[in-house]
Amino acid sequence: MSFKDSITQTTQIGYFEGAIPVNYQYTFGIAGDKFFRTIKTKGDFIASKCSECGSTKIYPLSYCEECFANIKEYISVGLTGELYSFTECHYDYQGIEHKEPRIMGLVKFEGVDGGIVHRVKAPPEGLKVGMKVKAKLKPKTKREGVVDDILHFEKA
Numbered sequence: 711m712s713f714k715d716s717i718t719q720t721t722q723i724g725y726f727e728g729a730i731p732v733n734y735q736y737t738f739g740i741a742g743d744k745f746f747r748t749i750k751t752k753g754d755f756i757a758s759k760c761s762e763c764g765s766t767k768i769y770p771l772s773y774c775e776e777c778f779a780n781i782k783e784y785i786s787v788g789l790t791g792e793l794y795s796f797t798e799c800h801y802d803y804q805g806i807e808h809k810e811p812r813i814m815g816l817v818k819f820e821g822v823d824g825g826i827v828h829r830v831k832a833p834p835e836g837l838k839v840g841m842k843v844k845a846k847l848k849p850k851t852k853r854e855g856v857v858d859d860i861l862h863f864e865k866a
Contacts, residue, residue, distance in 0.1 A: 741770040743855075744784060750855040753847055757822045759783045768822045789845040790866050791817040794825060798834050817843055817863055829862040842866035 738746060741758060748756045758770035762779035771781055796815035801807050815830040815837075830843065844866040853859040 739772060741772045741781065741784075745770050746855040746857070746859070748784075749847065749859050750850075750853040753789070753850060753853075755787050755789060755819070755826070755845070756784045757787050757819070757824075759785050766822050768819055768824045768826065787819040787822055789847070790842060791819040791825070791844075791863075793830065793837060793839055793841050793843050793863075794818045795839060796830055796834070796837055813837065815843070815863060817845075826860075828857075828860055831862040831864045836865070 737743075745756055748754055755768060756770055757766050757768040758772075758774075758781040759766045760774035760777065760779055760781060761783055763774060763777040765774055765776045766785065767775065768787060770784055773780055794816045796813055799808065799812045799814050813830040813832065813834055814827060816825045816827050818825040826845075828845075830837065831846070842865070843863040845863055846861045847853065848859050848861060
């Protein structure tokens, strides 16, 4: 059976052995680029604010997810947020075991929908949902405008 043939019965379904190489390049988009450039140059997080419905989201968007209006305004939300949830990770996304478990947390910012998921540098017994945390960034001269410019969040 070739790729052009259609399957008319589920008993005809087969499989192909081997690897399919997938090459891609991820881009931040206009709003994402603005977010990471702001971290790089100003050491600050920004959120998008919709002038039509007032929705405010982090990380920034080019259009409003609520009313689909174009976003033209971005506001500073600072580096301090609230730990909304956290978990202890023993393996990375490829299934490789970490030498030391890592804490990943969801950090929310006041007046903004959404949040940032990133490393939290603290022992799990010292963490509490609702506690204030602050992003620790690379020194300004070392920032590249990427997510790794955020080293981790720590207790504020």
